[in-house]
Amino acid sequence: MTQPERAALTSAGYVKVWRPGQILAMQGSPPASMFVVLRGWVKISATNYRGDDAPLAARGPAEIVGELAPISGLPRAATMSAIDEVHTLVVAREKFLGVLRAWPRIAEEFLRSAAIRLQESDRLRLESGGPDFPQRLAAVLLELSLQHSPDGDGNKQVDLHFNQGELASFARVSRSTLVRGLDELRKLGIVRTARQRVTIVRPHALRELAAGRPPSPREDRFD
Incomplete structure (x- = not known):
C-alpha cells in the first residue's frame, strides 16, 4: 500500500494489545471487525464437525487477519488467538468497508492477499498427502x-510458531509420528x-x- 492508503486504514481503527492465549475473534461469531498485526503472532484455527480443533495458519507482523468475514457478512469461519503478546490495529466492519469503497486499490490488495492464501492452503493440503x-x-x-x-530469500532461518500437536494436524499424522x-x-x-x-x-x-x-551434508564448524 502507498503511504496515504496505509494512513487511511490506520485512521479508521485503534490499537489493542492481546495477552498470550487471548482470543481476538471466535469461530462462528459475528464479523464485527478485522485486524492488522503490528507485533507478535496470531494463530488461526478451526473446529470441524467432530469437534477437532485444527490449526490453519500463523500470521505475524504486517499481516492482515479476519478480513474476509467483514467483507462477506457471514459468521467467522475460524478462531484467531494470540500466540504471544500481540499488538493489532482493530478496524470495525463499517469503517473497514468504508475504506474499501473510498480506496479501490486497497480492495484490490485484499483480494490479492485472499487469493494467495487460498493457493497456500491448497498447496499445504496437497503436500500433506505424500507416502514418504x-x-x-x-x-x-x-x-x-x-x-x-x-518475501524471504530462501536461505535464512525461519521460526515456525507452532507446537507439535499443531504441526501433527498440518501433516495429518499422530503426534508420535511427527516427533519421530x-x-x-x-x-x-x-x-x-x-x-x-x-x-x-x-x-x-x-x-x-x-x-x-x-x-546435502551439513557443514559442522569448529571455533
Whole structure:
C-alpha cells in the first residue's frame, strides 16, 4: 500500500494489545471487525464437525487477519488467538468497508492477499498427502515457511510458531509420528525445536528433502 492508503486504514481503527492465549475473534461469531498485526503472532484455527480443533495458519507482523468475514457478512469461519503478546490495529466492519469503497486499490490488495492464501492452503493440503513421511514433513514445513516469509530469500532461518500437536494436524499424522519425523530432521541438522517453535536452520536442505533428493551434508564448524 502507498503511504496515504496505509494512513487511511490506520485512521479508521485503534490499537489493542492481546495477552498470550487471548482470543481476538471466535469461530462462528459475528464479523464485527478485522485486524492488522503490528507485533507478535496470531494463530488461526478451526473446529470441524467432530469437534477437532485444527490449526490453519500463523500470521505475524504486517499481516492482515479476519478480513474476509467483514467483507462477506457471514459468521467467522475460524478462531484467531494470540500466540504471544500481540499488538493489532482493530478496524470495525463499517469503517473497514468504508475504506474499501473510498480506496479501490486497497480492495484490490485484499483480494490479492485472499487469493494467495487460498493457493497456500491448497498447496499445504496437497503436500500433506505424500507416502514418504520425512519428505512429506519437509514439504509441509517448507510450505509453512513460505507462508511465514513470502518475501524471504530462501536461505535464512525461519521460526515456525507452532507446537507439535499443531504441526501433527498440518501433516495429518499422530503426534508420535511427527516427533519421530522431527527427530530425523534434527539429526540431519535441518531443524531445531523448542517450546511452541520449530526453527528451520538449513532451508536449502529442507527444499532438497521436500523434492525427494538426499539433502546435502551439513557443514559442522569448529571455533
